[in-house]
Amino acid sequence: MTHVTGTLVLAGTPIGDIADAPPRLVAELEGADIVAAEDTRRLRGLTRALGVHTTGRVVSYFEGNESARTPELVEALVGGARVLLVTDAGMPSVSDPGYRLVAAAVERDIKVTAVPGPSAVLTALALSGLPVDRFCFEGFLPRKAGERLGRLREVAQERRTLVYFEAPHRLDDTLAAMAEVFGAERRAAVCRELTKTYEEVKRGGLGELAAWAAEGVRGEITVVVEGAPETGPAELDAEELVRRVRVREEAGERRKEAIAAVAAEAGLPKREVFDAVVAAKNAAAQGHVAAPAQGPTNG
Numbered sequence: 001m002t003h004v005t006g007t008l009v010l011a012g013t014p015i016g017d018i019a020d021a022p023p024r025l026v027a028e029l030e031g032a033d034i035v036a037a038e039d040t041r042r043l044r045g046l047t048r049a050l051g052v053h054t055t056g057r058v059v060s061y062f063e064g065n066e067s068a069r070t071p072e073l074v075e076a077l078v079g080g081a082r083v084l085l086v087t088d089a090g091m092p093s094v095s096d097p098g099y100r101l102v103a104a105a106v107e108r109d110i111k112v113t114a115v116p117g118p119s120a121v122l123t124a125l126a127l128s129g130l131p132v133d134r135f136c137f138e139g140f141l142p143r144k145a146g147e148r149l150g151r152l153r154e155v156a157q158e159r160r161t162l163v164y165f166e167a168p169h170r171l172d173d174t175l176a177a178m179a180e181v182f183g184a185e186r187r188a189a190v191c192r193e194l195t196k197t198y199e200e201v202k203r204g205g206l207g208e209l210a211a212w213a214a215e216g217v218r219g220e221i222t223v224v225v226e227g228a229p230e231t232g233p234a235e236l237d238a239e240e241l242v243r244r245v246r247v248r249e250e251a252g253e254r255r256k257e258a259i260a261a262v263a264a265e266a267g268l269p270k271r272e273v274f275d276a277v278v279a280a281k282n283a284a285a286q287g288h289v290a291a292p293a294q295g296p297t298n299g
Helices: 023-031 040-050 066-078 099-107 120-128 145-154 168-182 206-213 238-250 255-266 270-287
Strands: 007-011 034-037 057-060 082-086 111-115 135-140 161-166 187-192 200-205 221-225
Touching (some): 120 200, 120 221, 168 221
Parallel strands (some): 135 161
Antiparallel strands (some): 161 221, 187 221
16 A cells, blocks of 8 residues: 655745735645744734634744754655645745755655745846846855855856845945946846835946945845846957956966956957956056155245
């Protein structure tokens, strides 16, 4: 006789407006044997708003206990339980707890399904006004400045639209770093408090947005950044060639390798990129030459 296992249900929850809750979410909350919630207090607020009474066992499932609690939930699933996983907002596993549990359930051949719901990633992307045909989600950037710059340099030439999450108190530093690596004129959109009362989408160049954010921004933030332009040889001036070489060098490439890579990207001879780098180096050196000392003056 084949043993029948339970089902893991990933349920999307509203990212702001409670009216966006999927209709199936109510049925799953009422019928689940176990509800695993990122924050049980937030879950209570959600069920009150929806007028739902959960009859199953409620357990916490967050970053701090995700590794320890996953085996317990998998065993419940093996025993036939229907386990509902919800996070504070949006879809589980997308920059939220859930991946470990899904991977463990799949490994045990347990059915995994989902209640589709609101997504800050897709909502911000749709509202940004930037290309949506190809995009990649980068989640949260590292908190340390050096690591953040390194991560941005890895995608400096990415042509797909980029989507990031960010904390409001780090937004100005992040936008400034993006302006440094991607260029101040690269288009972007800062989406704040999506679907909430004070929803705001601020669009502009990264330099402009960094200056705006320096004044202080509150709320949940999603940043959408235009991908790198498809530029040809005629569109790249010497300054841009030098900037691209510098970005690669700062990411750890040797100068010779960086020059070769930039030349290949631009469709130019390596010598032309090399000459641009040397000219920039010479210009910088001349700018640092001290002015002739002046003798004492009477006065």
